[in-house]
Amino acid sequence: MENKSIIIIGAGIAGLSAGCYGQMNNYQTHIFEMHNMPGGLCTSWKRQGYTIDGCLAWLVGSTPGSDFYRIWEELGAIQGRRIIDHEEYMRFENAHGKTFIIYTNIDRLEQHMLELAPEDKEVIKEFTKGVRDCTRIEMPIEKAPEVYGPIDGIKLLFKMFPFMPVLKKWSKISIQDFAARFKNPLLREAFPLIWLPEFPILSLLMTLAWMHKKTAGYPLGGSLEFSRSIERRYLNMGGEVHYNSRVIKILVENNRAVGIRLEDGSEHRADYIVSAADGHATIFDLLDDKYTNEKIRGYYDNLPIFSPLIHIALGVNRSFEEMPHSVAGLSFPLDEPITIAGKEWRRLGVHIYNFDPTLAKVGKTVVKVMFPSDYTYWKSLREDLDRYKAEKEQIADQVVALLDRRFPGLAAQVEMHDIATPVTFHRYTGNWQGTFEGWMITPDTWNLRMSKTLLGLDNFYMVGQWVEPGGGLPPAAFSGRNLTQILCKRDKRPFVTTVPQN
Ligand SMILES: Cc1cc2nc3c(=O)[nH]c(=O)nc-3n(C[C@H](O)[C@H](O)[C@H](O)COP(=O)(O)OP(=O)(O)OC[C@H]3O[C@@H](n4cnc5c(N)ncnc54)[C@H](O)[C@@H]3O)c2cc1C
Incomplete structure (x- = not known):
């Protein structure tokens, strides 16, 4: 019997995982990714000699002994990788000079x-x-x-x-x-x-x-390197990734998903179509809102999402060796409140990447500040590109000045700044409202389970953070793994996994 084929939309961790497990189970898989590289949100980028990490603070399953670790091994993501387990999660300073250290x-x-x-x-x-x-x-x-x-x-x-x-x-x-x-x-x-x-x-x-x-450490080398190792595993098993290939439609015949259409007009067909891309765009645009029921509409109308971020990275000619290595850095109070993108803030949280020498030259460090922000604010601002750019620059100046008060001399040591807004996150990953992790969990939704299928549409599945509330890398990875188990059961074949050697 000929092996069945799968088209996967998106080469984030969920899409790469679906591809890897598909290949392990003798499906012919093709991933179509709109960007020119793998990883989706799990990425890093270079600016003026600094590598800015856009994701990983901690990786659940980073050491042997847990089921999560086994999945990272199967995906070839963890073998040979040095993991750092910080002694501190973060430091919290108050206005009266007291510090609360959240030890791990x-x-x-x-x-x-x-x-x-x-x-x-x-x-x-x-x-x-x-x-x-x-x-x-x-x-x-x-x-x-x-x-x-x-x-x-x-x-x-x-x-x-x-x-x-x-x-x-x-x-x-x-x-x-x-x-x-x-x-x-x-x-x-x-x-x-x-x-x-x-x-x-x-x-x-x-x-x-x-x-x-010590099973939620930081993989040295950062997020893009991590994603690339899963991409390598996928390619080594014969999978194919098509970059710069934005999917604009999922082709449906008689309520069966049969293929995809790309922006360049080309059409591609397969036995199963899997979207590992943004949930909102998949349901409302790629499928023209034809398979949305009340339940699904209710999710998108009512459920909270992780707030989008303004992501400010600075390359600083300073070692920060006096600062402890920590997962989430330092939070300190401001002398006076500041307004960033229309919202008032009374403290600043700063991540100091002084623990990863692969991200900057000796003696230099990347530091990062993030503020939750409103997508619509940035979307309308970007209609006037000059104003949008000016606001980003102003925020960078504000942040540098505030950090300079806490770390005297810093302003003169800043060699690089890079600002991503919720619109940047949306442009590069397609995520709805520019969110960084999909559905947020609350005491009301922590146990919510979402279906990977849409009622009335056969041969179509969804994986990734839009069907795994709470998001994050482990759910993205096991989402692709679980999907392959569903397909194997449907096709009456055993589900198998393998672990590559170094
Ligand atoms: C600042 C930050 C810090 C984080 N920290 C952590 C952490 O410490 N630990 C952790 O576990 N998680 C963390 N996360 C969350 C984690 O990165 C995400 O939950 C996870 O990567 C989501 O993976 P995904 O594959 O579901 O989705 P995505 O990464 O969004 O992948 C979707 C892919 O689909 C592609 N795509 C979209 N539309 C199309 C289309 N039409 N055609 C073709 N391709 C398309 C996108 O380009 C993208 O590559 C963090 C995220 C951010 C931004």
Whole structure:
């Protein structure tokens, strides 16, 4: 029997993963990517001798022993890669000269928090117990839920049963609601800003648990290098990527997806069509809104997405050796509030890439500041390119001046600046509203599962962050893996995986 073919739209991590697992299972796969390189959001770019990393702060599954690690091995992404596990997640300074250090080792974090806020002993102990409880949780990702049989369901229940009280308790509380329990002003102020305030605190506990176990490290070399290693794995298995190939239509005949049309007018056909591209564009543009039902429309009308970002990177002729290596850097208060893109800010968060020597020459460092911002603000501003550019320059100047106050002498050491706005993210990756991670999870949506298919359309599937709420690299990777399990089941063939050697 001839091997079936798959067309995949998008060479982000989800598309590359779908391609890799398709090749492992003897499908003939072709990826069509609008950009000239792989990675999608998982990317880096060079400016004046500096490499700006646009993604990876931590990679869940970075060390052997977890199911996630196995997936990165199958994708050839982790072999031979040096991983850095930072001792600090971030530092939070307040206006009274006090510093809260979020250590990644939970015992050290607990001790530090108790020293800072003995009056909050009970809440601190409850929090650190939550992290310790989460260190025992292993997400069941080996088998796609869509191919579960009754026995799998029972096995899952047994595996997850001991953790149900932990998951239930912590998924219902947002970070900001938990923060309100602290009496200590520093902890009360810091907690909502460690991550997004509306996130369920479970996601913070899980992340700190992974970091404590040293399985959410930073892969040295950064994001594009990481994506390229998966691209290499894909090409080595005979997969084909077509770059500079924007898909403008998914071809449908008798409610069956049969192919795609590219911007240049060419049409390409396959047995299955998989979109690993933006969900909104796929459903409403590439498929002309013909397979949207109330449920799906409801997602796009009502669910929150991760706020788009203004992403400011500076190349600084300075080593920052006095600063600790950390996942999310430093947050410090401003003497006076500033307004950035119409929004007021009272503090600045800065990521200092002093831990990755591959990103800048010796003695030089990339530093990054990001602000959540509104897509429509930037979209309308960009209609006047001069004003758009001027606003970007003004923001860069503001940020440099603020950093100069915290790090005296910095302004004179800045050799490069690069500003990406929500519109930049949209232009380069197609992501709706320029979001950086798709659907945001909240205590109301943390358990939301989305279908990879659209009702009434056969031979069509979606993978990636628009069908895996919460987004991130591991979900993008297992989304492509799960899809291949679904196809193998449909085609009555066993699902196989392989691990390449170095
Ligand atoms: C600043 C930042 C920091 C992050 N930090 C982390 C982190 O530390 N850890 C983590 O796990 N995750 C992190 N993420 C999130 C992570 O990068 C994403 O969730 C993940 O990469 C999404 O992968 P994807 O394949 O689903 O989508 P995408 O990366 O968006 O890939 C979609 C691909 O489809 C292509 N495409 C779109 N439309 C078309 C079309 N019409 N025709 C052809 N091609 C098309 C795009 O060009 C793109 O290559 C971060 C993201 C950002 C921006």
